[in-house]
Amino acid sequence: MIYSAHHGGAAGRCMACSAPHDGLHVWQVDLDDPHARADDCAQVLDAGERARADRFAFAPLRRRYLAAHAALRGILGLSLGRAPHAIALGTDANGKPCLADAPRPLRFNLSHSAGMALVAVSWRQEVGVDLERWSEPTHLMAMVSRYFSALEKDAFWTLPDEQRVRGFHRWWTLKEACLKATGVGLRFPLDAFSVEFRPQFRPRLLDGPSTMQGLQLWSLDMPGVGWSAALAWAQPPANGVRPSPTVRQWSWQGWRI
Structure with a gap:
């Protein structure tokens, strides 16, 4: 599978297909991008996710669900150096999604509304996005x-x-x-x-x-x-300094199995 990232900002500069390993990062995902094909997205999800997608009564809602969760797995895979389909997800004691196995604790959170999604990832602290x-x-x-x-x-x-x-x-x-x-x-x-x-x-x-x-x-x-x-x-601000998260644009261009 091929996936890529673009740095946020007016210029939309293209980045190499790698993800930073520290700090706090937010990825913006266009769920209605024509390159986010439902069949391709479904192939990287687990059986439970595919079953939930199949319960949507309307095709556009199903397609957006598949795209949001495929992008999440792509972003986590980019961060961990794994293929998206190799990402194993579970839930913690509170029911919050987490990685089932990872050499380092990568925290993440997903939110989607209408045709857009946000994925927040952090190596250092718990994170929530809406x-x-x-x-x-x-x-x-x-x-x-x-x-x-x-x-x-x-x-x-x-x-x-x-x-x-x-x-x-x-x-x-x-x-x-x-x-x-x-x-x-x-x-x-x-x-x-x-x-x-x-x-x-x-x-x-x-x-x-x-x-x-x-x-x-x-x-x-x-x-x-x-x-x-x-x-x-x-994360309390260190020495009074309030960190600024990095915002990136997820790109579906070239996405394929």
Whole structure:
């Protein structure tokens, strides 16, 4: 199988087919790329993943699922020097996906929405990523009242009306990224911790349980209007320095079995 990577940025510079072995990296994946052929993607997945894909009632959803999970295996394979089909996945005690066997602990997380996916990988710390295509929540005010913490409600009502949909999705992705980084998922109450989500401020954890202390938050700038994405990782800043994750573009060009 052939796969490649491109560095993010306006120039879109091509990189060699290798992956860095340190730091924190985010890969952006176009799930609707015509080179991401469903049959090719399915061949690198395990039986359980293929069975889940077959349960989708609509072909576009199945195809995107296959592409997202094939890209995840390609990215992990690139990082580990293995073929994508040789990546063995399992789950940890919390049910978070992890590598079943690896010579070094590589952490990762996947999120996909509509025709895009993000894969975060790190050799050093647990990581969570979330991506959302905006929608106009039918019951936005009710969701704010029900799920936001008291601190977050106060912050939300300071937003101008035209910023509230964006603010809501920014809040949602930051919250999801925190829960995915700690491995607890939506079993943990959303109003039991608070994040700074307003666009004019740097994202950060305002308060929360001990399991979340030290989480660093980052909102990703997505191309086009109508997308929000966030990253959370478990690493206190060293000497006051806040690391910046590297963003790369996954390329399906030349993908074949």
